[in-house]
Amino acid sequence: MAVYLDNNATTALDEKVLEAMLPYMGQITGNPSSVHRFGRLQKDAIEQARELVARLAGARAEQVIFTSGGTESNNLLLNGFNRKNKAARIAVSAIEHMSLLEPAQHLLPAADIIPVDENGLVKLAGLEQVMTEQTSLLSVMIANNETGVVQNLAPLINFAAERDCYFHTDASQAAGKIALDFVDSGVHAMTISAHKLYGPVGVDALILDKRLPLSKIQFGGSQEKNLRAGTENVPAIVGFGRAAELALTSLQTTASHVRSLRDALEKGLKEFSTISIFAEPAERLPNTVQFAIEGFDGETMLMQLDRKAIAVSSGSACTSGKTEPSHVLKAMKLADALANSAIRVSFGKNNTMSDVEKLLAALHDIIEINQHSSVMMAATV
């Protein structure tokens, strides 16, 4: 059986989530915008899910805007803010997901990039460097998808608040792994994705403090408080609600479980002489480790592991077609050779200690065969 160690890219749908979705995927249908009983049933289901997603985020139900995915949420935030605030400058950190960095590059007239330190952390000095009089929205993620690094957001949020600047955080990787507190944290917007926490693909929430002025960017209906036109994806929204409920209940259990796997893997990795674990001194998500084995190309290693039926990532899933180092590792100023060797392992609740052992054994084999064939090649030259 193949081993899936790429849970930061997407997670398997929880069977309890599927169970919650199925009643909305059968003979009973209805458009939530219809006023008859079929429509009202769908609308009620959306509102129940909204409550559950809000609870996971530490937000109020009325702050939850459902969209079709994290990429849409992040585009809505940046582009929608820009539509309302033409003169504003926006600043996003250098290690954000491409769904924030690309809209910043392509849609906005004025976006700045906040640098990070060698561990991928945003520091006050970095913020001060890019802050202008016009900067009115900052976006810094809670946890990074590649390295798993968790930011210390509180001082950054304070910094923004003192300057009347709105603050958005992409919690796509943090949700379900660490506790969230939208209201108390003082952020004005937060992105949470269902398919990263054992929920369905095709649904996401942009949690929004209504003080943050936002225009919709997709027109044609007044759904989602007039911020996102389009027929609501009710089964996916219902599934998101259930996944959020389960994630909140099992937050500590899941975190402990994946942490024990991650720690065991790191212990095993350190027995290889030429290992580097990225951002090791920083606080990291309990499930994620990104590392390099010196002299081994990450993409090649990924494919060799794939032949042994073990799935990992070499960088962010969305850009893994590229051969250049990921923008995250570049921003951390890692040497190219090290960055190109990057392998990311992201555990999920379905993984077991046996998966860790299989991965370590596979890495051992690959390293040994390679060293052997190097010797062989040297001998035949």
Next chain:
Amino acid sequence: MAVYLDNNATTALDEKVLEAMLPYMGQITGNPSSVHRFGRLQKDAIEQARELVARLAGARAEQVIFTSGGTESNNLLLNGFNRKNKAARIAVSAIEHMSLLEPAQHLLPAADIIPVDENGLVKLAGLEQVMTEQTSLLSVMIANNETGVVQNLAPLINFAAERDCYFHTDASQAAGKIALDFVDSGVHAMTISAHKLYGPVGVDALILDKRLPLSKIQFGGSQEKNLRAGTENVPAIVGFGRAAELALTSLQTTASHVRSLRDALEKGLKEFSTISIFAEPAERLPNTVQFAIEGFDGETMLMQLDRKAIAVSSGSACTSGKTEPSHVLKAMKLADALANSAIRVSFGKNNTMSDVEKLLAALHDIIEINQHSSVMMAATV
């Protein structure tokens, strides 16, 4: 058991479609952008579905761009065309879905509205009226969601072609009800929605001739030929493929079935003395009838039918919160009193002749009670 007669708003998921989706909603997961075996499996599933959707549209697989819904497709088309062609004017017909009319109003610097005749038909005279030297994209739907009126597109497409003008058609209501032929028709873009043809919500296809210049409007990844960033909704895409396959196979059977129900309903309706059937002289979809019973408000009638467990629509589902006449009926210059009485019945393959009988009986009761209470009221004054 409640009777659902609102299939133009959304349809029940076919159980064969659900069956096709379930393998992608379980323990086997993967992000299609991941290069390992889990990712490749998801990518293959998308490509198979693309082939099936293309076949329904009479298009080639490489012309299919998957999005999150019809509203997104229509926004992508107008906004994406505008981003590439800043100087262009765009013209859309007055009876388009709001997902075309609203972006035309809010996102575009230059959009014109093509008038329709009293049956809701776009005529060459109407096109000539709005056409300017700068007009480079026309959008006219195949079939209208409210009245069911089917356009005679061929002369309009020729008119556009002679002027080097691109042509888009929204086939959301036509797909699965009448045959489509993207390539041979000469249109450059077409919108098809899965949830209108017994497929899942949350997925749609913008069929695109690559000669039509389009920019993406949602950034953050190179998915869907770099025209739509965001993790693909694989189960929904797979379901769309299966729904398209089933729709193509059963096109004639379904059309005959719903036509027989619609014809029986119209025959019954005509026994009421004060009935008007909208756009009756025009070609209409086999499943749709929109009518008015003089003196009866449409919204009130809808609610009275709902109390009798029969679901119909009074206008387009997306705007049914409003009390003013629908923009479609306004464009047809229907008298307000008649437009406000509008009831839309849209049959689906799961409906039966018994549903027609129940609706006719219910209408009869409502009219009778109402006439009785009018008499009563007159007597007590």
